[in-house]
Amino acid sequence: MKVLVIGSGGREHALAWAIRKSSRVTEVVCAPGNGGMAQVARLVNANQKDVNDILRVVVAENPDLTVIGPEVPLALGLVDEMQRRSLAVFGPTRAAAMLETSKSFAKRFMQRHQIPTANYAVCTTAEEALSSLDLFHLPVVIKADGLAAGKGVLICNTKKEAQDGIAGLFSGKLLGTVETSVVIEEFLEGEEVSFLVLSDGKHGAPLVPAQDHKRIGEGDTGPNTGGMGVYSTDSILDPQMSEWIMHHIVQPTIDGMATEDTPFVGILYCGLMMTARGPMVLEYNTRFGDPETQAILVRLESDLLDGLEACVAGRLSETEFRWRKGASACVVAASQGYPGSYTTGQPITGLEEAAKISGVEVFHAGTSLLDGQYLTNGGRVLAVTAASNTLEDALRLAYEGIGKIRFDGMYYRRDIGHRALKKV
Ligand code: AMP
Ligand code: GLY
Numbered sequence: 001m002k003v004l005v006i007g008s009g010g011r012e013h014a015l016a017w018a019i020r021k022s023s024r025v026t027e028v029v030c031a032p033g034n035g036g037m038a039q040v041a042r043l044v045n046a047n048q049k050d051v052n053d054i055l056r057v058v059v060a061e062n063p064d065l066t067v068i069g070p071e072v073p074l075a076l077g078l079v080d081e082m083q084r085r086s087l088a089v090f091g092p093t094r095a096a097a098m099l100e101t102s103k104s105f106a107k108r109f110m111q112r113h114q115i116p117t118a119n120y121a122v123c124t125t126a127e128e129a130l131s132s133l134d135l136f137h138l139p140v141v142i143k144a145d146g147l148a149a150g151k152g153v154l155i156c157n158t159k160k161e162a163q164d165g166i167a168g169l170f171s172g173k174l175l176g177t178v179e180t181s182v183v184i185e186e187f188l189e190g191e192e193v194s195f196l197v198l199s200d201g202k203h204g205a206p207l208v209p210a211q212d213h214k215r216i217g218e219g220d221t222g223p224n225t226g227g228m229g230v231y232s233t234d235s236i237l238d239p240q241m242s243e244w245i246m247h248h249i250v251q252p253t254i255d256g257m258a259t260e261d262t263p264f265v266g267i268l269y270c271g272l273m274m275t276a277r278g279p280m281v282l283e284y285n286t287r288f289g290d291p292e293t294q295a296i297l298v299r300l301e302s303d304l305l306d307g308l309e310a311c312v313a314g315r316l317s318e319t320e321f322r323w324r325k326g327a328s329a330c331v332v333a334a335s336q337g338y339p340g341s342y343t344t345g346q347p348i349t350g351l352e353e354a355a356k357i358s359g360v361e362v363f364h365a366g367t368s369l370l371d372g373q374y375l376t377n378g379g380r381v382l383a384v385t386a387a388s389n390t391l392e393d394a395l396r397l398a399y400e401g402i403g404k405i406r407f408d409g410m411y412y413r414r415d416i417g418h419r420a421l422k423k424v
Helices: 010-020 035-039 051-061 071-075 078-084 103-112 126-135 159-171 239-259 292-297 304-313 351-356 391-403 418-423
Strands: 002-007 027-032 065-068 120-123 140-144 153-156 182-186 191-200 204-206 215-217 221-224 229-233 265-275 278-285 327-334 360-364 367-370 373-376 380-388
Touching: 002 010, 002 051, 010 027, 010 035, 010 292, 010 304, 010 360, 010 380, 027 051, 035 360, 035 367, 035 373, 051 078, 065 078, 065 304, 071 078, 103 120, 103 182, 103 239, 103 278, 120 126, 126 159, 126 182, 140 159, 153 159, 159 182, 191 239, 191 292, 191 304, 204 239, 229 292, 229 391, 239 265, 239 278, 265 304, 292 327, 292 380, 327 391, 351 360, 351 391, 360 391, 380 391, 391 418
Parallel strands: 002 027, 002 065
Antiparallel strands: 120 182, 140 153, 140 182, 191 204, 191 265, 215 221, 229 327, 265 278, 327 380, 360 380, 367 373
16 A cells, blocks of 8 residues: 655654555655654655645545544645545545634534533634623633634733733734634643544544643743653553543533434544543544654554555454553753744754664654755654553653754653652
8 A cells, every 4th residue: 555644753754664564555645744753754745735736646646545633634625635546545634624724613612512621712803802801700711712823822820911812802913813703712731641542434443642731931931832751651541531521521422413403534643631620622633643653653563554554445443553551751952043934954863773772663744854964844753652561661762862863953852751750
C-alpha cells in the first residue's frame, strides 16, 4: 500500500513513522512534511491550507489511503471533496469536524446528548456577552467560537478581564478576526486528560490516555502553547474510569453524530477535565493531538494502518489494538520566543546521538534539511519521545535524548510528568 500523510508537524512524523512499520506498506508520502520526515517518507510540496493544492497531490500520487493530520484541511472540507471523488481518506467530513471548528456547535451538541460539560452561554453580541457574565462565578472562561490555534481561550480571574476579553474578541483586536459568536463557560478544576478514540461512525476504540503540558513555563505557568510535552501511562485512568468515559462521553458523541446524519469517522480527541463531579468535556478535537500522538504511538504494538483502515471501512469493532504496558514520555524542544515570535534557520546538532539511545525516538516538528544539515524551521522544533516500563524511566530516556541535542535558543520544559510523579 501507498499511504499519503498530510501535514508537517511532530504529529505527522509520528503518524508516518508508525504507518511505515506496517508490513503492508510499500511507501509513505508526506505533503508537505518536514526535514526529519524524509527519514520515513518521500516528501511532496503542498500548501496544506489549500484544498485544491492537496487534491492536486492526491490525484498525482494516487495513494491507497490519505491520512489528514491538521484541522485546517478538515475545516475546509477536504474529506468531503475526496469522498465525492471516491478517494479513500481517513478523517471527518466538514460537518463532523464542527465538533472542533465551532465551540458553540460542540456545546449545544453536548447539551442535546446529555454529555457532561461545563455550564455555558453562547453569545452573539458583546452586549449579550457582558450581561451573561453575571450568570457565572469567577474565574470565568471566555472562548472564541472558531479555530484559534490555541489562542482563543481566556481564563479570566476578574470581571474586568472578562469584559476586556469579550470586547477584544468581538472587535477583532484579540485574534485579528472579528468573532460573531463567543462561548462563556464555567471554570472547571481538576486534572486534564487527553482521551483519543478512533471512530468508524458507529464504534469507538480508545487509544492509551495521555496528559499534555500546554503552558510554556515550568510549573504550568506563562502563555498557552500547542503543547510542550506529554506522558502516557496506564495509571492516568483506571479501567473502570475508561469504561465510564466510553459509556457516558464517547459513545453518546459517536451515536449523537450518527443520529444527526453527520457520522464521525476519524480520530475523536476528547479533552477532559477530571472534576469532583466526574469527567467533563473541555473541548473536542477532530484530529490527533500534538504531541499526544508521539507519546501514544510509541506505545502502540499493533498495526496503526489496520486501525485507520478499519475506521474508513466501518469495521472497527473487529479490530484489536495491542499496547505496550508501562509508560511513555515526550519532551518538546522549542525555539526561543515561542509561542511568540522566534527565529528559524538555526543548525541542530546531536540528533543522531539522541536517536541511538535505545527506546528513544526523535520526531521532528519544525525542521528543514539543507545540504545534509537539519535546521530549525518552526516554534516547536523536535519532540523527543521514549517508551519504557515506568514513567520515571521513560522520562529519564527522553531527557537523556534531548540533552544530546543543541541549537541556538533551544528551550524545553524540565518538569514534564511532574503531576504524575508527585502522586507516586
Ligand atoms: P481548549 O482550547 O478548549 O482546550 O482550551 C485550552 C485550555 O484551556 C484547556 O486545555 C484548559 O487548560 C483550559 N480550559 C478550557 N476550558 C476550561 C474550563 N471550562 N475550565 C478550566 N479550564 C479550561
Ligand atoms: N496538544 C493539544 C492539541 O493537540 O490540541
